[in-house]
Amino acid sequence: MTTTPLPDGYYAVPDPDDPTTTTCWRVKDDSGGALAASPSGAHYGPALYKRDLPKGLRGRERGEWITAWYQTVRHPWDRKVREAIAADPEAAGLRFAEYTHHCCRCNQPLTVPASQAAGLGPDCVEIVRAKAARGAVLADSATARQRAIVDRATRTDLVPAPNGGA
Numbered sequence: 001m002t003t004t005p006l007p008d009g010y011y012a013v014p015d016p017d018d019p020t021t022t023t024c025w026r027v028k029d030d031s032g033g034a035l036a037a038s039p040s041g042a043h044y045g046p047a048l049y050k051r052d053l054p055k056g057l058r059g060r061e062r063g064e065w066i067t068a069w070y071q072t073v074r075h076p077w078d079r080k081v082r083e084a085i086a087a088d089p090e091a092a093g094l095r096f097a098e099y100t101h102h103c104c105r106c107n108q109p110l111t112v113p114a115s116q117a118a119g120l121g122p123d124c125v126e127i128v129r130a131k132a133a134r135g136a137v138l139a140d141s142a143t144a145r146q147r148a149i150v151d152r153a154t155r156t157d158l159v160p161a162p163n164g165g166a
């Protein structure tokens with residue numbers, strides 16, 4: 001099965017099994033493989049512990065049981081997360097920025113309300129803007145989404161975040 005690569009960046013989506021929990025992910029040079037949890041070392045979703053393994057399983061049987069668990073439990077969950085991000089990467093990026101107050105492109109803290117509303121820090125806004133100005137890969141849907149984010153960043157009617165952007 002091939003999957004469309006996700007644009008590089010940081011994303012947040014609800015846990016597919018528990019919508020009250022937010023899960024955060026980093027995508028870099030996406031090859032369609034497993035997503036990296038953010039921050040690194042974080043763990044989201046179903047986990048298999050040694051105590052969960054049926055007693056007395058050894059060798060190949062044990063390996064097959066573990067493989068089956070991943071195929072029926074973990075991998076479907078991972079796929080749902082990926083599909084949720086792929087359905088709307090811009091929204092998932094903004095959700096990451098809102099949830100963490102960090103830039104959804106470089107993960108630096110966002111200190112200004114306009115940046116928090118855009119989900120991008122000033123440096124990343126400039127990079128995205130420069131890319132758009134060069135007319136680089138305008139057909140690239142990721143670039144189109146980033147332009148939409150930049151447009152939003154330049155709006156002046158934004159309501160500041162409640163914390164004042166410390």
Ligand SMILES: [Zn+2]
Nearest residue numbers: 103106121124
């Ligand atoms: Zn940034």
